[in-house]
Amino acid sequence: VAIKIALPKGRLLRKTASLLQKADWDLDEYHSKINFYHPKSQRFPDLRIRVLHEKDIPIQVAVGNYDLGICCLDWIEELLSKYPSSDLVEVKDLLYGEGTLYMAASVIEPIKSVSVMRIASEYPNLAESFALKNRMSRFSIFPVWGAAEVYPPENADMALLSAKAEAELAGYGMVPVSKVLDFSAFLIANKNSWESRNLGKVVTSICDKLPETEKRTSLKEEASQREKSRQYAVEETMDYMVRLALPDGHQQQPTLNLLNRGGIQIDDYPSETGNRRPRVNIEGVSIKVIRPQDMPLQVANGNFDLAVTGRDWLAEHLYQFPSSPVKELLGLKFGRVRLVAVVSQELPVADANSLRRFIAEREEPFRVASEYVNIADKYARDNHLGHYRVIPTWGSTEAFLPEDADLLIENTETGRTIARHNLKIIDTLFESTACLIGNASSRLSPAKKERMGSIIARLKTAVESA
Amino acid sequence: MRIQRCKGMRDLSPEEMTVFRLVEGMFRDCCFKWGYREVRTPTIEYLHLFTSAGTLTPSMLGKVYSFLDWDGWSGERVVLRPDGTIPVARLYTENLEDKGLARLFYATNIFIFEEAGEKTRERWQCGAELIGAGSPLSDAELISLALEVLKKLGLKGVELRLSHAGLVKALLVKLGLSPEEQNRLFDQILDGDVEALAGVSRESPELESALLPLLSLKGQSPGFLKNLRALLAQKMPEIKPHLDDFLQTVALLEALGCGYQIDIASGAGFEYYTGMIFQLFIAGEKIGGGGRYDALIPAMGGGDVPASGFALYLDRLMNLVKPEVIAGPVPMRILVRVPAGNADAVKEAFQIAGSLREAGYIAELDLDGKEPEGFAWIIDVQEQAPLFTLRDRAGASQVGATTISEVLRLLEGKGGDKDSPA
Numbered sequence: 087v088a089i090k091i092a093l094p095k096g097r098l099l100r101k102t103a104s105l106l107q108k109a110d111w112d113l114d115e116y117h118s119k120i121n122f123y124h125p126k127s128q129r130f131p132d133l134r135i136r137v138l139h140e141k142d143i144p145i146q147v148a149v150g151n152y153d154l155g156i157c158c159l160d161w162i163e164e165l166l167s168k169y170p171s172s173d174l175v176e177v178k179d180l181l182y183g184e185g186t187l188y189m190a191a192s193v194i195e196p197i198k199s200v201s202v203m204r205i206a207s208e209y210p211n212l213a214e215s216f217a218l219k220n221r222m223s224r225f226s227i228f229p230v231w232g233a234a235e236v237y238p239p240e241n242a243d244m245a246l247l248s249a250k251a252e253a254e255l256a257g258y259g260m261v262p263v264s265k266v267l268d269f270s271a272f273l274i275a276n277k278n279s280w281e282s283r284n285l286g287k288v289v290t291s292i293c294d295k296l297p298e299t300e301k302r303t304s305l306k307e308e309a310s311q312r313e314k315s316r317q318y319a320v321e322e323t324m325d326y327m328v329r330l331a332l333p334d335g336h337q338q339q340p341t342l343n344l345l346n347r348g349g350i351q352i353d354d355y356p357s358e359t360g361n362r363r364p365r366v367n368i369e370g371v372s373i374k375v376i377r378p379q380d381m382p383l384q385v386a387n388g389n390f391d392l393a394v395t396g397r398d399w400l401a402e403h404l405y406q407f408p409s410s411p412v413k414e415l416l417g418l419k420f421g422r423v424r425l426v427a428v429v430s431q432e433l434p435v436a437d438a439n440s441l442r443r444f445i446a447e448r449e450e451p452f453r454v455a456s457e458y459v460n461i462a463d464k465y466a467r468d469n470h471l472g473h474y475r476v477i478p479t480w481g482s483t484e485a486f487l488p489e490d491a492d493l494l495i496e497n498t499e500t501g502r503t504i505a506r507h508n509l510k511i512i513d514t515l516f517e518s519t520a521c522l523i524g525n526a527s528s529r530l531s532p533a534k535k536e537r538m539g540s541i542i543a544r545l546k547t548a549v550e551s552a
Numbered sequence: 553m554r555i556q557r558c559k560g561m562r563d564l565s566p567e568e569m570t571v572f573r574l575v576e577g578m579f580r581d582c583c584f585k586w587g588y589r590e591v592r593t594p595t596i597e598y599l600h601l602f603t604s605a606g607t608l609t610p611s612m613l614g615k616v617y618s619f620l621d622w623d624g625w626s627g628e629r630v631v632l633r634p635d636g637t638i639p640v641a642r643l644y645t646e647n648l649e650d651k652g653l654a655r656l657f658y659a660t661n662i663f664i665f666e667e668a669g670e671k672t673r674e675r676w677q678c679g680a681e682l683i684g685a686g687s688p689l690s691d692a693e694l695i696s697l698a699l700e701v702l703k704k705l706g707l708k709g710v711e712l713r714l715s716h717a718g719l720v721k722a723l724l725v726k727l728g729l730s731p732e733e734q735n736r737l738f739d740q741i742l743d744g745d746v747e748a749l750a751g752v753s754r755e756s757p758e759l760e761s762a763l764l765p766l767l768s769l770k771g772q773s774p775g776f777l778k779n780l781r782a783l784l785a786q787k788m789p790e791i792k793p794h795l796d797d798f799l800q801t802v803a804l805l806e807a808l809g810c811g812y813q814i815d816i817a818s819g820a821g822f823e824y825y826t827g828m829i830f831q832l833f834i835a836g837e838k839i840g841g842g843g844r845y846d847a848l849i850p851a852m853g854g855g856d857v858p859a860s861g862f863a864l865y866l867d868r869l870m871n872l873v874k875p876e877v878i879a880g881p882v883p884m885r886i887l888v889r890v891p892a893g894n895a896d897a898v899k900e901a902f903q904i905a906g907s908l909r910e911a912g913y914i915a916e917l918d919l920d921g922k923e924p925e926g927f928a929w930i931i932d933v934q935e936q937a938p939l940f941t942l943r944d945r946a947g948a949s950q951v952g953a954t955t956i957s958e959v960l961r962l963l964e965g966k967g968g969d970k971d972s973p974a
Contacts, residue, residue, distance in 0.1 A: 171667045204627070217603075218613045221735070224600040226627030386625040407625040 088132050089288060090489075092147060092155040093125075094140040095482055098271055101182045102156055108295040123485030123507070130288060136490075139480040141208075144274065148172040151490040153279035154288060158183050159269035160209065160248055168211035173277035178293055183271035185248045189216060190260040192239035206230050206237035207246035216246065216266060228384070231377040231480075233334065235260060236362040240329070241374075241389035326533045328371045328541060331385070331393035333378040334362075337520060340420040341394050348548035350541070370537050379457075385525050386410045391538060394418065398425055398458065398497055398518035405460035411527035415542055419549055421520035423497040425458070427465065427513035428504055430488035438469045438513050441493070451475050455483050455491035462495040465515060484509065560666060560673035562867075571870045572676070574879060575705060576659050579678040579864065582701045586693070588655040588680055593639035595661075596621070599629040604851055607638055609823045615665040617673075632663035636679045636863050637845065638824070644683050645854035653684035659866070672867065679842075679863035686846060686858030688800040691828050694842060696808060698832060698862050702839075705869065706877040711833040712812040714802065717825035717843065718794040719816060726788055738823070771814040774802045794827075801828050824848045830862070834872060840864035884928040886963075889918040894935055901933040904940065907956045913963075929963065 093102060093116065103116050112128035116137065123137040138146060143157040144165045150173065165172055187209065203225040207213040210229040217225040228237070234245040235258040244263060249255050252262055273292055279285065332341055338356040345352060355364040355375065362375040376384065381393035382403030397414070404410060427438070435441045445452045455477040456462035466474045479486065483494050484507040497518065498504055504511060522545060530538065557563060564572060580590065599618050602608045608616075617632040624630070633639055640656055648654050657680040666673050680697060682690050695712065702710050724734040771777065777799045785792050805812055812830075827844030842862025849857040886908055890901035901917060908915035916927075924930060932941045938952030940959050953959045 215614070218610045221603075221610070223604040225603075227629075228627055383625060387627070403625070406620075407622060409623050410625040412625075 088134045089130075089154070089283070089285060090134040090136070090152045091288065092136050092138045092143045092152040092157075094143060094157050095137055096140055098140060098156065098158065098183050102271070105180065105182070105292065105295060109291040111291070123482055129291070133288060134489075136485045137482060138485055139482050141480045142482075144172075144174060146490060147274050147276050148174045150276050150278060153276055153283060153285055155274050156180065156271060157274065158185070158271050160185070160187055160212075160267060162272065162274060163267055163269075164209045164211050167215045175275045175277050175280045177273040177275050177280070177289060178296070180271040180273055180292075181296060184269070185250055186268050187212065187246060187248050187266040188252070188255060188262045189213075189244055189246050189264040189266055190235075190238070190249075190255050190258075190262050191244045193256075193259050193261050195239040200243055202226055203244070204228060204242040205244050205246060206234045206242035208232060208234055209246050212266065213246045216264070220264075226387075228380075228387070231379040233362060233376045233380075236374050236376060237389075241384060324370075326370055326531060326537070328392065328534060328537050329390045330366075330371055330373050330541070331381050331390040331395075332364075332373055332375050333381075333394055333520075334375050335378070337378060337394070337396075337421050338375075341520070344418060344420065344545065344548050344552070347551055348544035350544060368537075368541070370533075371541070382410070382412045382523060385523050386412045388525060388528055391524060391528065391530075391534075392541065393523050394520060395523055396421055396423070396518050397516075397521050398423065398461070400521065400523055401516070401518075402458045402460050405464050411525050412523055413526045414521045415524045416522040416545055416549065418520040418522060418545070419552060421518075423499050423518050425461065425495065425497050425515040425518060426501075426504075426511045427515065428484075428487070428494040428496050428509050428511055429492065431508050431510050432488065433492070435512055441512060442470055442472075445472050445474070452493065453477055453491040454493045454495065455479050455486040456495035457481065457483060458495055461515065465495055560671075562672040562674060568870065570879075571873060571875050572866065574875055575866055575869050575873055576678060578704050578878070579659065579701050580657070582697060582704060583655075583657040583680055586655065586697050588657040588697075591640060591643055591656050591658050592660070593633070593643050593658070595633055596630050597633055597639055597642070599631045601642055601852075602631060602634060602638060607824050607848065607851070608635060612664070617663045617665060633660070634662055634664055636660050636662055636677055637681060637861050638848070640679070640681045640861070641683070641845075641848050641854075641859065642852060644681075644857075644859075645849055645852050648683075649854055649857070654681075656681045656683065676866035677840075677863040678866055679861060681859060681861035683849070683859040683861075684857055685860075686844075688797065688804055688828075691801045691844060691860055692804040692808060694860055694862050695805060695810065695830055698830075698840060698842070698864065699810060701864065702832070704878070705873050707834060707869075707872055709834055710839075712805075712810060713815050713831045713833065714798075714812050715814070715816050715829045715831075716794055716798040716827060717829050718827050719791055719798060721826075722788070722791045722794055726790065772812065774799055774806055776814055777802060797827060827860070832864070837868060838865070839868045839872070883912055883914050885914045885916065885926060886929045886931060887916055887918055887924045887927040888931050888933065890933040891935060897933050897935055900939060904931065904933065904956050904959060907960065911960055931959065 099116070103113070106113060106116070110129050113125045113135070115125035125135050125137065127133050127135060136152070140157045141161050141164075143152075143155040144162045146152050147155040148165060148169075159176075162174065162176065166174065201224060203217065203222050205213045205217065205225060206228045208230055210227045213227045217227070228242060230237070234247040238245055238260065245260070246266060248269070255262055273289065275285065332338070332355065342352060342355060351367040352373065353365040354361045355373075357364060357375070364373055364375065366373050374390070378395040379399050381390070381395040382400050384390050385393050386403070386407070392415070400412065400414060403412060427441075429435055429441070433444070435444050452471055452474040454462045454466055454471075454474055457479055459476055459478045463476050466476065477486070477491055483496055484503065487494060487507070487509055494509070495515065496504070498511070501511060522542065524538075583590075599616070602616065603613060612634065616634040618629045620627070621630045636658060640658060644654055644656070657678070659676070659678045661674050661676050663674055680694060682694055699710065699712070721734070721738060724737055729737065777795055781792065781795045781799070784795075802812070802814070824845040824847065825843040826846045829841070829843035831841035832839050840863055842860065844858070844860040846858040849855070849859055888901050888905045888908075890897050905915040905917060918924070928945055930943045932943070933939065934941065938954045940953045941950060942953065942959065942962060943950045951962055953962055
């Protein structure tokens with residue numbers, strides 16, 4: 087059986103690629119910008135390599151889908167803090183990708199005594215364990231997909247987030263409350279593989295090329311120099327103000343176009359410097375730029391009055407929390423994607439019915455991988471998929487088929503990425519477009535109600551004129 | 553594919569349930585007679601009920617089944633009840649506080665995540681809580697009640713170990729530790745780390761001579777505590793009130809003739825204890841414990857209400873109890889057979905089975921026609937007279953009867969008693 091290794095996308099890609107180049111792996115695809123998740127190594131032609139989102143790697147290695155993986159210690163600890171008995175071995179510190187996890191609060195409003203401590207984080211398990219260890223009597227953890235730094239002080243009391251140095255926090259207008267963890271990239275192994283398989287050649291090739299010196303600190307200093315120039319003013323939010331959340335990522339341009347058509351001008355959005363608090367030409371409106379995935383939960387909790395997200399993420403939220411007060415106010419007609427059920431070309435299945443028959447004949451549980459955990463779960467329930475497991479992923483879901491999952495619930499615009507990975511669509515769950523969401527149960531002052539009404543009206547005109 | 557139960561969960565078979573109900577029944581009987589009334593709290597509670605400072609230790613909180621339920625969009629987590637006492641204290645503050653003194657008991661399951669395969673993650677316990685009374689007398693009542701239940705269950709060799717949370721906490725203050733360190737050390741002691749206190753005391757030599765007797769010696773009489781008081785009161789006046797409180801309880805136990813061992817460094821796993829802590833062991837295995845938790849109800853926003861309580865571990869007692877020793881008489885089992893397809897005979901069969909049950913027997917209808925096992929009597933319902941024939945277990949005697957009352961008379965004459973040993 088081939089040895090399997092999971093390599094990270096994102097922040098570690100460049101340095102991991104250069105390490106493997108030094109180790110003469112001679113990879114064909116790992117440098118490329120296009121989303122291709124199955125690189126091959128000339129030196130180790132039998133090695134099965136997959137490129138995954140870094141956060142998925144410790145989980146995938148622990149469950150035994152991979153013998154080896156490379157990811158940072160923060161994601162390893164995020165797994166182990168909730169599941170300490172995971173089958174994971176930290177083989178070697180790779181001495182790059184250094185950073186620190188901080189629990190941090192806003193400079194403007196450092197921690198005050200509150201009845202419920204709200205913590206925003208991409209690391210909900212570590213945040214919960216921090217809250218328990220520090221005997222917080224009552225707390226709410228808001229798991230976010232990203233941009234945790236923009237939540238305090240208005241939308242969270244603290245954020246648990248990674249940074250290169252404290253200066254980076256200062257750049258976000260934050261101060262550290264506590265240093266939670268220093269991390270760097272690690273080579274990890276599945277415990278059973280480590281105990282029973284010979285992974286020696288692959289491990290040696292990586293470890294031989296590591297610098298012998300201790301971790302360099304110059305990087306951190308560099309970062310701190312750079313970060314100092316990135317200070318943004320945090321405006322005070324008054325009760326009458328309308329708080330609007332706009333998406334980061336590739337929906338920024340169409341969102342901006344729509345706002346402009348409605349006569350709403352926004353300064354520094356999309357921002358080249360990563361400004362998440364752009365200014366707007368309407369008085370009494372404050373804007374934050376966050377992940378569209380995180381918006382329904384934030385609107386439900388009254389942290390924002392209006393948000394531009396996708397119907398897919400709204401559905402995901404409402405399937406998990408049917409009693410949530412979030413509702414769609416306006417369809418925005420851009421960002422059109424289909425949510426589809428996807429299997430490997432080789433699977434003898436053409437639609438949901440034949441899928442059900444196929445699963446009924448299998449012994450082992452059927453694995454559904456998706457970024458949309460609750461939509462995937464509902465799809466499996468509604469289609470009577472029997473004994474199934476939902477594998478949450480953080481992206482690059484196509485890399486999971488066919489070995490690490492049997493079915494994907496994915497969004498697609500054109501279907502081209504799916505076809506390129508030798509996969510096929512067997513069902514369409516629904517079509518999603520961008521939408522404006524709000525909170526059905528929030529009580530608004532007349533002044534605020536009027537201001538919100540005017541924003542919604544402007545957007546409506548903009549949608550109709552498109 | 554055969555579907556199996558969830559990892560770490562346990563089924564209780566009919567035989568196990570018999571023992572379960574015996575133990576639970578004995579506990580209920582005793583509690584009723586001491587004036588305790590039964591309560592039941594929900595399986596799901598808010599996590600913050602248990603995270604509020606001074607309720608569960610962080611290490612226990614790390615093992616609770618907590619999750620976001622359908623209402624979880626606010627980030628408010630809920631848990632499967634990890635402890636019996638805290639929900640009862642919550643129930644008291646929510647519903648009973650105006651009633652003053654409350655004697656409450658419960659039999660419930662609690663959920664704690666255990667990594668080790670052999671331990672179950674769902675455990676059963678019987679507990680009693682005495683809320684609204686703060687005297688050593690009430691501590692003595694609870695200990696006596698717990699010991700009475702164990703005695704009536706026929707259990708021998710019960711060891712009672714005593715400690716005092718107030719005393720331990722006062723010692724930690726004395727060690728000059730920061731509040732965080734005190735908390736951490738107290739947690740370690742409560743989580744059963746016996747070495748924790750000893751380790752710290754070695755680090756500060758001037759305290760060692762004072763603390764060593766407390767930690768290493770084990771006493772078996774009020775004299776022990778009086779000696780300690782004589783030794784330490786001068787150096788540490790702060791601990792005197794706790795020693796006095798402890799001493800009063802111990803003196804009462806002494807007067808009641810309870811055997812006990814004082815072991816200050818022994819823990820009990822729960823942070824909410826403020827005063828006397830007691831633990832019960834049989835052959836080295838802990839089967840229950842309890843103590844005083846005067847700060848719990850105030851911390852929940854209730855009034856300044858003192859309280860104490862204990863729990864017995866049902867799963868462990870089930871393994872120790874010998875049912876044949878304590879089980880009361882079990883009703884005789886009688887099998888009623890009837891020719892299938894004859895509606896009149898079936899009606900007769902249902903009637904006689906009903907009358908037998910009324911009279912206190914267990915009556916079962918024959919469904920599979922197999923050679924019956926474990927029945928004291930077999931009654932065949934026939935299509936013509938005599939309507940009933942009775943045959944005993946051995947098949948030695950066979951009698952006919954024409955009416956139901958004749959059957960009942962015959963059974964009473966033959967069996968003498970409708971109850972037979974289990």
